[in-house]
Amino acid sequence: MTNEFDAVVIGSGINSLVAGAMLSKRGWRVAVLERNERAGGAIATRTDLFPGYTVELLSSWHPLFVGGPAYAELASDLTRLGVEYLNTEDPTGVICAAGSAILSTDISRNTAQFGALGDLAAWNAVMSDFGGRADLAFGLLGTDFWRASAAKFGWKAWRKLGKRGLLASGAELLEPAAPWVDRTFESPVTKALLAPWALHNGLGPDDAASAFITKVIAAAISMGGMPIPLGGGVKLVEALCTLIAEAGGELVTNAEAVRIEVTGGKARSVRTASGVVYHARKAILASVTPQALYLHLLDRINVPSQFSAAASSFRYGRAGMQIHLAMSEPPKWTTPGMGKVALVHVLDSMDSLSESVNAANRGFLPRRPTIVVGQPAAIDPSRAPVGAGLLWIQLQEVPREIRGDLAGEIDHTGGWTTDVRDRYADRVIEQLKQHISNIDSHVIGTKVLGPADLAELDVNLVGGDPYAGDCRVDQYALWRPLNLANGHKTGVGSLWHIGASTHPGPGLGGGSGYLVAKRLLD
Numbered sequence: 001m002t003n004e005f006d007a008v009v010i011g012s013g014i015n016s017l018v019a020g021a022m023l024s025k026r027g028w029r030v031a032v033l034e035r036n037e038r039a040g041g042a043i044a045t046r047t048d049l050f051p052g053y054t055v056e057l058l059s060s061w062h063p064l065f066v067g068g069p070a071y072a073e074l075a076s077d078l079t080r081l082g083v084e085y086l087n088t089e090d091p092t093g094v095i096c097a098a099g100s101a102i103l104s105t106d107i108s109r110n111t112a113q114f115g116a117l118g119d120l121a122a123w124n125a126v127m128s129d130f131g132g133r134a135d136l137a138f139g140l141l142g143t144d145f146w147r148a149s150a151a152k153f154g155w156k157a158w159r160k161l162g163k164r165g166l167l168a169s170g171a172e173l174l175e176p177a178a179p180w181v182d183r184t185f186e187s188p189v190t191k192a193l194l195a196p197w198a199l200h201n202g203l204g205p206d207d208a209a210s211a212f213i214t215k216v217i218a219a220a221i222s223m224g225g226m227p228i229p230l231g232g233g234v235k236l237v238e239a240l241c242t243l244i245a246e247a248g249g250e251l252v253t254n255a256e257a258v259r260i261e262v263t264g265g266k267a268r269s270v271r272t273a274s275g276v277v278y279h280a281r282k283a284i285l286a287s288v289t290p291q292a293l294y295l296h297l298l299d300r301i302n303v304p305s306q307f308s309a310a311a312s313s314f315r316y317g318r319a320g321m322q323i324h325l326a327m328s329e330p331p332k333w334t335t336p337g338m339g340k341v342a343l344v345h346v347l348d349s350m351d352s353l354s355e356s357v358n359a360a361n362r363g364f365l366p367r368r369p370t371i372v373v374g375q376p377a378a379i380d381p382s383r384a385p386v387g388a389g390l391l392w393i394q395l396q397e398v399p400r401e402i403r404g405d406l407a408g409e410i411d412h413t414g415g416w417t418t419d420v421r422d423r424y425a426d427r428v429i430e431q432l433k434q435h436i437s438n439i440d441s442h443v444i445g446t447k448v449l450g451p452a453d454l455a456e457l458d459v460n461l462v463g464g465d466p467y468a469g470d471c472r473v474d475q476y477a478l479w480r481p482l483n484l485a486n487g488h489k490t491g492v493g494s495l496w497h498i499g500a501s502t503h504p505g506p507g508l509g510g511g512s513g514y515l516v517a518k519r520l521l522d
């Protein structure tokens with residue numbers, strides 16, 4: 001059986017669907033091949049876990065998408081197809097040993113909050129300094145470095161900052177978050193409010209560039225909040241698939257791509273595990289890991305040797321874990337106001353943050369984890385039955401392979417067994433009980449996902465790395481996915497590499513799908 005399309009896209013994560021939708025809107029007929037039985041990749045909305053609850057098994061928060069160029073391009077179609085974003089004035093908060101705080105989208109509330117912490121002048125200075133260069137910061141993260149527009153961007157930065165300013169900005173760009181928050185803010189609460197956000201880009205507070213990422217995220221959420229789609233991420237997935245279908249394209253699930261066929265230096269077709277061949281007239285886009293692309297999907301004979309060598313050395317980062325708690329009433333936080341915050345970080349201090357990231361990097365389970373507590377039902381009440389509560393808990397300081405337990409309590413000798421996973425989840429929930437008083441009495445359903453579960457749900461999350469590749473600076477921006485600085489080009493004609501393993505990295509922005517679609521359409 002054969003099928004002919006303008007473009008064949010491997011994988012159905014947000015980057016694939018954004019690219020597919022953009023190409024479809026310009027009349028391309030697109031086939032999206034997905035090995036799982038559902039589309040969406042790390043957007044995995046489930047209504048069958050706890051009756052009456054809509055659970056985002058994996059990703060949940062859409063500020064990157066709503067604030068990004070893909071949404072700007074597709075918003076009117078998505079609205080037509082029923083995608084509705086809900087938002088909040090309370091995107092994030094922190095509870096730490098030194099106190100608590102909430103970052104709001106309301107400037108007057110932030111003035112009061114940072115004033116009470118003794119950090120108002122520092123916060124205002126950071127925001128106004130960053131605000132003056134926000135176009136450069138956001139531009140840097142969204143630029144296709146390998147197009148003429150990158151040179152324009154460089155020229156704009158040069159004109160705005162001058163030679164010395166540009167060099168100084170380079171150093172500032174590389175600063176880790178820990179020294180930056182220490183130098184800038186007085187209160188340990190302010191530091192603990194901001195620094196954990198680097199985790200959401202795969203970094204730790206001692207990693208190069210984590211201060212820059214922290215500033216970008218702080219600015220983005222204090223301006224844009226924490227949008228989520230009414231009814232769950234599945235609504236976005238369905239609408240993007242409809243856009244592809246409206247142009248005659250197809251989403252094919254249970255279709256694992258096993259070979260990209262190349263003739264005359266050009267990628268021509270994709271073969272699935274069941275032997276079906278999808279021909280591509282114009283382009284093939286592969287949203288897979290570098291190893292999958294260069295070492296498995298392509299025949300070695302078609303891969304330039306420097307590409308396969310670079311792909312072999314692509315590294316994965318720490319693993320992640322998710323814990324979902326269905327509650328028969330909303331969580332009762334011991335700290336007033338936290339019940340309506342979208343995403344609360346619960347941690348001891350900067351010290352525990354640094355310790356836990358370091359522990360996970362070295363293969364140890366942290367003893368004082370940073371607990372990311374998401375409350376989707378606080379923004380979208382349709383996610384839980386009336387009067388009930390739902391917690392989306394995320395852990396980002398998790399070793400991919402276990403060498404020990406920093407607390408010396410969990411026997412890890414068998415590796416990541418379900419027992420180790422569940423005992424570590426128990427540690428997290430025990431710590432959370434100090435801040436949410438009705439966990440024991442009102443949790444009616446629990447679902448724990450460890451690193452192996454993440455990798456099983458989405459094969460690109462190698463070893464449970466939620467970001468499909470270590471995001472430290474040697475594998476970021478210019479050097480993502482490969483240190484060859486080849487961008488989305490693959491060394492094979494008509495074949496493009498997209499997805500979280502490629503620039504601009506992980507997250508629900510759909511950035512790589514957008515950039516490659518732009519290239520193909522411009």
Ligand SMILES: Cc1cc2nc3c(=O)[nH]c(=O)nc-3n(C[C@H](O)[C@H](O)[C@H](O)COP(=O)(O)OP(=O)(O)OC[C@H]3O[C@@H](n4cnc5c(N)ncnc54)[C@H](O)[C@@H]3O)c2cc1C
Pocket residue numbers: 010011012013014015016033034035036039040041042043057058059060061062063064255256257258287288320322454457458459460461465466467468498499500501505506507508509
């Ligand atoms: C637990 C978790 C929580 C997160 N939370 C957030 C959040 O709240 N906000 C945010 O912005 N980001 C979040 N992220 C990050 C974000 O979700 C991901 O970076 C993003 O969704 C990745 O999209 P992608 O386009 O790279 O593809 P993915 O979503 O990774 O999907 C890739 C798809 O390709 C398929 N595939 C792979 N190989 C093949 C093949 N050979 N043939 C066919 N199909 C194949 C896979 O089955 C998968 O469905 C989270 C990630 C995780 C794991």
